[in-house]
Amino acid sequence: MENSTKYSYMELLEKTKDSIVLGTAQGLIHWDMETMMPPNAVEQRSLQLELLSKIGHQMSTPPEIGKLLQQIQTSPGYSELGEVEKRNVYLINKSYIEQVSLPEKLVSEMAKQETITVNTWKKAKAKKDYNLLKPELKKLFDLSMQAAEILMEIKQTKTPYEALIDQFEPKMTTQKITDTFDKLQAGLRPLLDRIQEANKQPDTKALHQPVPIEIQRQISQLITRTLGYDTASPTANGRIDETEHPFTSGSYQDVRITTHYYVNDYTNSIFSVLHESGHALYELNVNPKWRYQPIGGTCSYGIHESQSRFYENIVGRSKEFWMGFLPKLQEIAPVIAKVSLDEFIHAVNRVERSKIRIASDEVTYNLHIIIRYELERDLFGGKINVDELPQAWNEKYAKYMGVKIDNDSEGVMQDTHWYSGLYGYFPSYALGNIYSGQINNALTEVLPNWRNQLTQGNLRELNSWLKENIHHPSDLYDPEDLIKKATGKNLDPQPFVQYLQNKYNELGF
Numbered sequence: 363m364e365n366s367t368k369y370s371y372m373e374l375l376e377k378t379k380d381s382i383v384l385g386t387a388q389g390l391i392h393w394d395m396e397t398m399m400p401p402n403a404v405e406q407r408s409l410q411l412e413l414l415s416k417i418g419h420q421m422s423t424p425p426e427i428g429k430l431l432q433q434i435q436t437s438p439g440y441s442e443l444g445e446v447e448k449r450n451v452y453l454i455n456k457s458y459i460e461q462v463s464l465p466e467k468l469v470s471e472m473a474k475q476e477t478i479t480v481n482t483w484k485k486a487k488a489k490k491d492y493n494l495l496k497p498e499l500k501k502l503f504d505l506s507m508q509a510a511e512i513l514m515e516i517k518q519t520k521t522p523y524e525a526l527i528d529q530f531e532p533k534m535t536t537q538k539i540t541d542t543f544d545k546l547q548a549g550l551r552p553l554l555d556r557i558q559e560a561n562k563q564p565d566t567k568a569l570h571q572p573v574p575i576e577i578q579r580q581i582s583q584l585i586t587r588t589l590g591y592d593t594a595s596p597t598a599n600g601r602i603d604e605t606e607h608p609f610t611s612g613s614y615q616d617v618r619i620t621t622h623y624y625v626n627d628y629t630n631s632i633f634s635v636l637h638e639s640g641h642a643l644y645e646l647n648v649n650p651k652w653r654y655q656p657i658g659g660t661c662s663y664g665i666h667e668s669q670s671r672f673y674e675n676i677v678g679r680s681k682e683f684w685m686g687f688l689p690k691l692q693e694i695a696p697v698i699a700k701v702s703l704d705e706f707i708h709a710v711n712r713v714e715r716s717k718i719r720i721a722s723d724e725v726t727y728n729l730h731i732i733i734r735y736e737l738e739r740d741l742f743g744g745k746i747n748v749d750e751l752p753q754a755w756n757e758k759y760a761k762y763m764g765v766k767i768d769n770d771s772e773g774v775m776q777d778t779h780w781y782s783g784l785y786g787y788f789p790s791y792a793l794g795n796i797y798s799g800q801i802n803n804a805l806t807e808v809l810p811n812w813r814n815q816l817t818q819g820n821l822r823e824l825n826s827w828l829k830e831n832i833h834h835p836s837d838l839y840d841p842e843d844l845i846k847k848a849t850g851k852n853l854d855p856q857p858f859v860q861y862l863q864n865k866y867n868e869l870g871f
């Protein structure tokens with residue numbers, strides 16, 4: 363490599379490192395706000411967050427970075443850079459040109475409007491009145507559309523909506539998502555019909571025995587220990603705290619999860635902890651050589667979700683896992699000692715046509731996502747507008763899910779995403795499930811015995827396959843390329859559909 367190119371590259375990495383370190387500090391005070399902060403400290407905290415975000419923006423968009431990028435990319439030494447160096451340059455360039463292309467005024471107006479809209483949403487949802495929300499939503503949508511149009515030029519996507527998707531699932535096109543989701547839906551709907559017509563819906567009484575929160579905390583520790591996510595030892599890199607909505611926060615050496623305990627619904631926290639531990643393991647296992655470099659991040663929201671859903675569902679709702687885990691659970695929580703494995707497995711895999719995404723099961727979950735995807739696509743494509751959104755929502759729920767929406771709070775206003783300015787995010791949830799199905803197939807080919815190992819609480823081989831094939835590549839590839847490398851196959855919803863068909867066959871449906 364030419365010396366001057368190497369020099370510029372090192373300088374570029376040094377500058378980027380500062381932004382990444384600052385980002386970890388921002389993440390930590392955000393975590394504190396959700397978990398530990400006294401209730402009356404909101405104003406002080408928002409000042410701190412605003413200042414950090416301003417500093418972060420300044421640090422990642424100075425003209426020096428533009429100059430360094432220019433020098434590196436036009437120098438003869440560029441072609442001598444290796445795959446890793448080229449990827450770092452690509453990722454820094456991508457984020458830099460996107461950030462400098464959005465006018466500062468638009469960015470700050472969007473941030474303000476997001477806060478206003480999300481607060482109005484909370485009130486409108488409580489009053490079940492979409493009309494209260496509509497004017498603020500229109501403003502936020504218009505600003506997001508302006509940003510999407512600018513990003514479309516920069517990212518060279520076909521539509522503004524595709525530019526938004528790229529923020530969560532790099533390089534994914536609407537054409538590909540539409541085709542994939544159509545196939546997914548064609549596989550899921552007959553399965554859902556079959557399960558619903560079987561007329562033997564499981565009893566879930568066993569899941570609602572009261573389990574004291576202190577005991578549920580012990581259960582969480584047992585789960586994270588079993589999964590190999592250390593939240594308790596003197597050398598731990600993780601911890602568990604409690605919030606209204608569970609989440610994962612952090613990276614590298616400090617990755618934390620939260621959960622919520624309900625005395626009369628102990629499996630709620632169990633599945634949250636399984637889910638968030640999947641996210642945490644991914645963050646902890648990125649290649650340590652690449653820490654504080656852009657390439658040392660995670661690949662996409664969909665790949666992240668594939669890891670959480672893999673541990674939550676493919677592992678965590680399997681019979682094999684519970685063969686080993688239920689007796690341990692019953693030792694800690696004697697109140698559920700009488701529940702049989704069969705009863706438990708049927709209860710945690712109950713399927714129901716539902717209105718609420720976050721309470722839905724493995725089969726219907728993706729239909730919730732497909733509805734949101736199609737509405738976003740049509741909204742940004744100009745086929746429907748903000749006024750027509752509730753009716754379009756209700757029609758899709760009747761058609762795809764077979765349920766009648768009685769009010770907009772259980773309909774179009776149920777999720778925070780659209781009212782917090784998150785457009786293009788939803789597809790990643792279903793893509794995560796699809797990836798997890800492909801990962802399940804690839805894993806089973808290499809380790810045909812992995813499910814049997816679960817019965818002994820042994821996740822070692824499973825964990826090391828995921829670590830090597832999904833976590834370790836970090837952000838070296840875009841998501842579709844990562845899946846292709848890890849599984850040998852292109853994006854395909856069939857393995858996920860097949861996994862569910864097999865599971866519900868075995869459950870007797």
Ligand code: CO
Nearest residue numbers: 637641667670
């Ligand atoms: Co998640």
